[in-house]
Amino acid sequence: GAVVSQHPSWVICKSGTSVKIECRSLDFQATTMFWYRQFPKQSLMLMATSNEGSKATYEQGVEKDKFLINHASLTLSTLTVTSAHPEDSSFYICSARDWGAGGELFFGEGSRLTVL
Amino acid sequence: QKEVEQNSGPLSVPEGAIASLNCTYSDRVSQSFFWYRQYSGKSPELIMSIYSNGDKEDGRFTAQLNKASQYVSLLIRDSQPSDSATYLCAALWNFNKFYFGSGTKLNVKP
Numbered sequence: 595g596a597v598v599s600q601h602p603s604w605v606i607c608k609s610g611t612s613v614k615i616e617c618r619s620l621d622f623q624a625t626t627m628f629w630y631r632q633f634p635k636q637s638l639m640l641m642a643t644s645n646e647g648s649k650a651t652y653e654q655g656v657e658k659d660k661f662l663i664n665h666a667s668l669t670l671s672t673l674t675v676t677s678a679h680p681e682d683s684s685f686y687i688c689s690a691r692d693w694g695a696g697g698e699l700f701f702g703e704g705s706r707l708t709v710l
Numbered sequence: 711q712k713e714v715e716q717n718s719g720p721l722s723v724p725e726g727a728i729a730s731l732n733c734t735y736s737d738r739v740s741q742s743f744f745w746y747r748q749y750s751g752k753s754p755e756l757i758m759s760i761y762s763n764g765d766k767e768d769g770r771f772t773a774q775l776n777k778a779s780q781y782v783s784l785l786i787r788d789s790q791p792s793d794s795a796t797y798l799c800a801a802l803w804n805f806n807k808f809y810f811g812s813g814t815k816l817n818v819k820p
Contacts, residue, residue, distance in 0.1 A: 600753075626806065637812040638754070638798070687753045691806075696759070699744065699800070699808050704753040 596692035597621050600702030607678055608710055614674045615705045617688030623668035624690035628699070629661075632685040644671040678709040713737070714801050716811035724819050729786040731814050733799030736780070740801035743782045745773060748796045748813065757784070757797075789818045 597620040607613050617627055627644040642663055643651040650663035660682075662674040671690075675682055687704040691697050713736035723729045735743075742761050746754035760766045760773040760782065772785040786793055796813040803809060 628808065630810075638810040640807065640809065643807070689808075698756055698759055700756060701746075701753040706751075 596690070596695055596698075596700040598688065598690050598700050598702040600688050600705055602705055603703055604706050604708075606708045606710065609679055610677055612674055612676045613678055613707060614672055615686055615688070615707075617671045617673070617690075617702050619669045619690045619692075622690075622692045622694055624671075624692075625668060627665060627671040627688055627690045629663065629671075629673050630687045630689065632687060632704075638687065641673075646671075675707065678707070680709045683707055683709045714799055714809050714811040716797075716799050716814045718812055718814060720815040720817050722817045722819060723789050725789060725791060727789050727818075729789045729793065729816055729818070731784040731786070731797050731799075731816065733782045733784075733811055734780055735782070735799075735801045737801065737803060740803050741777075742802035743773070743775060744800040744802070744808070745771075745782075745784045746798040746800060746810075747793075748798055750796075754798055786816075789816075791818050791820050794818045 599618045601616045625646045629641045630638040632638050641656045644663045644665040646665045652658045665671040685706050688702045689699050715734050744759045745757045748754040758768050760775045766773045770787045774783045794817050796815045798813045799811040800808045
């Protein structure tokens with residue numbers, strides 16, 4: 595399947611700081627990427643759809659000023675958690691559709707954020 | 711968000727048995743469905759997709775879709791301990807949004 599790479603895998607930060615997570619499609623171009631959040635023993639919750647060259651589309655209840663998304667190129671999207679607080683601690687996973695593989699959705703490895 | 715529902719389990723089956731995982735969805739607009747496997751602490755990995763009514767087989771896995779009943783299932787034949795994981799059902803909505811069920815935890819006992 596297609597390869598989506600996410601970095602960093604683990605990050606620990608202090609409350610009030612900002613954290614940036616990168617998501618790259620390694621062997622295909624992705625005009626759209628998706629950011630999910632998963633709390634322990636819960637399902638994936640779609641946070642936002644990242645669009646190359648334009649603004650991201652956020653799901654209801656997701657603060658766009660807190661979760662900044664930039665889709666700078668056809669292979670890179672970034673999620674920045676601004677002024678992080680302990681309740682932002684979660685597993686953040688990016689994904690992208692590979693239209694060369696029938697449009698199926700492939701996930702990055704995930705980034706586990708712990709805010710102290 | 712559109713609803714995709716799964717029994718959280720855990721579903722326990724002995725090694726070599728058939729595991730049957732079920733999923734229902736609420737939105738008739740959804741036309742494409744996917745099964746993912748997620749090991750603890752890892753991100754989901756795609757098992758298979760299904761778009762048409764009926765069965766689709768891939769190795770030990772068979773996906774079944776019944777659009778009239780808004781029901782999709784995954785059968786795992788000859789279950790192995792390595793199949794123990796959480797299985798997520800996903801529905802594609804509006805051609806570009808994937809919504810996930812809460813997942814069913816499968817335990818395959820040696």
